[in-house]
Amino acid sequence: MQLPESQVAVLEAASADEATSIDALAEATDLPPETVTGAAFELEEEGLVEVSERVDETIELTDEGHEYATDGLPEVALYEAALEAGADEEPVSMGQVIGQSGLEGDAVDIALSNYARKGYGSIDSGEITADPDAEPTADAEANALEALADGAVGTDDDLEEVIDQLERRGLLEVVETTTRDVALTDEGVTELMGGIETTETVGAVTPDLLTSGEWETVEFADYNVEADAEDVESGTVHVLRQMSERVKDVLVGMGFQEMDGPHVDADFWINDCLFMPQDHPARTHWDRFAMEEPSHIDELPDQLVADVERVHREGLGEDSEGYHSPWDEEFARALALRGHTTSLSTRYLSGEEIGEIEPPARFFSVEKAYRNDTLDATHLLEFYQIEGWVMAEDLSVRDLMGTFEEFYAQFGIEDIQFKPHYNPYTEPSFELFGTHPTTGELIEIGNSGIFREEMLEPLGVDCDVMAWGLALERLAMLTTGAEDIRDLHGTLADLEFLRNAEVTY
Structure with missing residues (x-):
């Protein structure tokens, strides 16, 4: 059996006992990951390997998320300032509380938009109240930020809701990564045992091939015209x-x-x-x-x-x-x-x-x-x-x-x-x-x-x-x-x- 050099390299580096990731194959063959990926799919077409995919999710805090994980959420700072101003007993001027909180710029709007939502108190007609029974130490979003910053995160449903909210606030990003693994099939093992020859193929027509006339004698690589093209998101009217x-x-x-x-x-x-x-x-x-x-x-x-x-x-x-x-x-x-x-x-x-x-x-x-x-x-x-x-x-x-x-x-x-x-x-x-x-x-x-x-x-x-x-x-x-x-x-x-x-x- 004859195969292009890149396919031979991937076939020889792959294993029938366990799946090997594209990155591991790229390191083993000293080929770019994109070349290994193309070769793997071509080998799969021949029935020599099996390519499987999995999507892994990782959570990364944004710069703003890291800041709040260290310094605390703005709404918590607003609540603490409201308590100090006596807003748990009677309404206090919002300007006074904001001044005591030390919040500035966008942090003020963020605090105001989340204060009542979390049950810290109410804001009405320029005055603010504070619920004396609220517990900032139990703030699920604040605790989740600290846990994410420390790398310790659970997977229960309640935490998923909190992560969704933090993502909406722009405090974290959920990054999806597609990982592909390659494993030899029985047919691939059989072909390897019988021996595979490397064929020299050319993947693209170059100016040198044209001027030298070599294009008439070289063997060109096959193209799979039915392969899925890369998704391109075009612009559209909002x-x-x-x-x-x-x-x-x-x-x-x-x-x-x-x-x-x-x-x-x-x-x-x-x-x-x-x-x-x-x-x-x-x-x-x-x-x-x-x-x-x-x-x-x-x-x-x-x-x-x-x-x-x-x-x-x-x-x-x-x-x-x-x-x-x-x-x-x-x-x-x-x-x-x-x-x-x-x-x-x-x-x-x-x-x-x-x-x-x-x-x-x-x-x-x-x-x-x-x-x-x-x-x-x-x-x-x-x-x-x-x-x-x-x-x-x-x-x-x-x-x-x-x-x-x-x-x-x-x-x-x-x-x-x-x-x-x-x-x-x-x-x-x-x-x-x-x-x-x-x-x-x-x-x-x-x-x-x-x-x-x-x-x-x-x-x-x-x-x-x-x-x-x-x-x-x-x-x-x-x-x-x-x-x-x-x-x-x-x-x-x-x-x-x-x-x-x-x-x-």
């Missing part, structure tokens, strides 16, 4: 981009025009024009991202500012008293990342963006908004909002609900539920909920209502306007089955999921 384009197509098809505007805007356009009182909790530094430089907008329309201030202070008509709370134009001029894209709506409705708009009119945007939220399965610090409004005479809640039913039906969602809600800028108001296709749970997917007269009158609008802000990511969750918003984008995005996710058309 599922949120696909969803955004689909939403735009649907809304344009429903007769809407698209709006756009600044991501950084004055609090005046973001909140004051929405009849949001300046002492509203959502307008504190805990919920908004204020700009340091520049810190304030230079110009605002004087008459509109005066009209908005008047309604805030005095209300509108006999049944509206306003807020009787401080109103400061300097605060209204403060710049921040927009917490919702309704700032675009106020700009357009006021006529400041494209001039006066006559009813009937329909506008929308699919743009990014920014909020200092606690990170969880349905909240991120930045997200895409589907903003929309319709200006017409005699609009009702029935019109608003019918619009949503028509819109969501385009995505195969026909079980929308509505719940009454309060907004400073709409009355009546309601939230929208949809059923998650995987978990069966109801998740909030948007907020809506009819704009209040106190908001519309200063803007110069004298007819009805129904409006909404819907969550693009949560629509994507309902259509793709993603259970966590962080699977869609961010540092924890599930790339395998994104490669296979499909947008409903």
